[in-house]
Amino acid sequence: MSLTTVDKYEPVRTQSVKADSQDEAFPCGQTTTATARHLTQEELARLSSERALVSDFKQIKLEKEAQKNWDLFYKRNATNFFKDRHWTTREFEELRACREFESQKLVLLEAGCGVGNCIFPLLEEDLNIFVYACDFSPRAVEFVKKNPLYCPERCCAFQCDLTKDRLTDNVPEGSVDVVTLIFVLSAVHPDKMKLALENVSKVLKPGGVVLFRDYGLYDHAMLRFKSGSKLGDNFYVRQDGTRSYFFSKEFLAQLFEEAGFQSAVNEYVLRETVNKKEGLCVPRVFLQSKFIKPAHSQSEFGP
Numbered sequence: 440m441s442l443t444t445v446d447k448y449e450p451v452r453t454q455s456v457k458a459d460s461q462d463e464a465f466p467c468g469q470t471t472t473a474t475a476r477h478l479t480q481e482e483l484a485r486l487s488s489e490r491a492l493v494s495d496f497k498q499i500k501l502e503k504e505a506q507k508n509w510d511l512f513y514k515r516n517a518t519n520f521f522k523d524r525h526w527t528t529r530e531f532e533e534l535r536a537c538r539e540f541e542s543q544k545l546v547l548l549e550a551g552c553g554v555g556n557c558i559f560p561l562l563e564e565d566l567n568i569f570v571y572a573c574d575f576s577p578r579a580v581e582f583v584k585k586n587p588l589y590c591p592e593r594c595c596a597f598q599c600d601l602t603k604d605r606l607t608d609n610v611p612e613g614s615v616d617v618v619t620l621i622f623v624l625s626a627v628h629p630d631k632m633k634l635a636l637e638n639v640s641k642v643l644k645p646g647g648v649v650l651f652r653d654y655g656l657y658d659h660a661m662l663r664f665k666s667g668s669k670l671g672d673n674f675y676v677r678q679d680g681t682r683s684y685f686f687s688k689e690f691l692a693q694l695f696e697e698a699g700f701q702s703a704v705n706e707y708v709l710r711e712t713v714n715k716k717e718g719l720c721v722p723r724v725f726l727q728s729k730f731i732k733p734a735h736s737q738s739e740f741g742p
Contacts, residue, residue, distance in 0.1 A: 551623030636698035655724035
């Protein structure tokens with residue numbers, strides 16, 4: 440998997456907004472590493488002082504209202520908030536390399552498609568691709584369907600809660616070559632992440648791959664949360680009620696392995712982002728990974 444510098448990165452954000460906002464910020468170099476970012480003494484002290492968790496009552500309320508909060512996010516921001524992810528093909532070369540021949544049709548599932556910032560650049564760049572696209576938010580799915588580039592012959596968009604709605608109701612079982620989970624799993628409660636991965640596995644072909652990119656442990660966004668935002672270990676709530684988890688590579692590897700996947704690549708991506716408006720240079724940490732569904736799983740041969 441190529442890990443070259445991307446030109447559509449995920450910049451610094453406030454607690455009230457989601458990942459790749461259009462703040463005036465610029466990346467200044469990127470490295471990959473097998474170890475987590477080292478914290479300064481000040482950062483360690485700040486994290487260790489955050490012991491109080493959001494009340495159980497509020498946590499239950501946030502879980503019940505998760506879909507509503509994301510729907511309100513898209514109502515406020517429509518299609519203007521996120522940048523198109525033209526970097527996806529270069530970052531995840533499997534989108535092309537998994538073909539046996541150049542004109543082979545590739546079937547992709549974009550799990551958590553938002554308003555289509557990933558799928559529409561891919562559809563423009565690759566004429567031999569069919570995309571299933573789903574999102575938690577019905578409003579986001581409507582924005583995808585209203586996009587001038589949306590074509591039912593090449594794309595099928597639908598609403599889906601990955602933790603409880605069966606993907607096989609919209610996607611044939613074992614029909615997908617590649618699943619992308621790009622800044623999606625972090626919004627799911629940690630207790631339900633495995634359910635989402637098992638759901639994804641059902642539509643993925645044996646030997647198919649999951650391409651993952653999301654927030655890494657000790658990312659700057661994690662360190663910006665104020666007191667009263669912590670839901671659990673590495674799990675926080677923003678001011679708008681949306682939530683975010685920050686992954687360690689060990690946690691992610693175990694999560695995928697328990698869902699029946701094999702780990703191929705699992706690395707931290709470390710970069711510094713300059714926000715010219717605020718005059719800041721801040722450390723960003725992402726986890727970029729590739730997991731494979733085994734060619735033969737236990738379920739194919741019985742218990």
